[in-house]
Amino acid sequence: MIDADPARFEACSDYYLGFEWSVPLDTDNSIQSDSFGFDVVFEGEQARHNDTPFAESD
Numbered sequence: 001m002i003d004a005d006p007a008r009f010e011a012c013s014d015y016y017l018g019f020e021w022s023v024p025l026d027t028d029n030s031i032q033s034d035s036f037g038f039d040v041v042f043e044g045e046q047a048r049h050n051d052t053p054f055a056e057s058d
Contacts, residue, residue, distance in 0.1 A: 009015065017040070023031065
């Protein structure tokens with residue numbers, strides 16, 4: 001879902017994205033061949049001079 005009023009980022013600033021996961025301590029080597037995957041998607045659009053950023057185009 002796209003936010004109706006997305007936050008505008010300031011120029012010349014650093015932004016960070018972090019995540020964390022853990023494996024229970026009592027897990028043995030049975031997970032050694034398991035895998036985990038995910039996708040991260042970023043979308044950007046110029047905000048100035050744009051009355052409806054992220055609007056669907058016709």
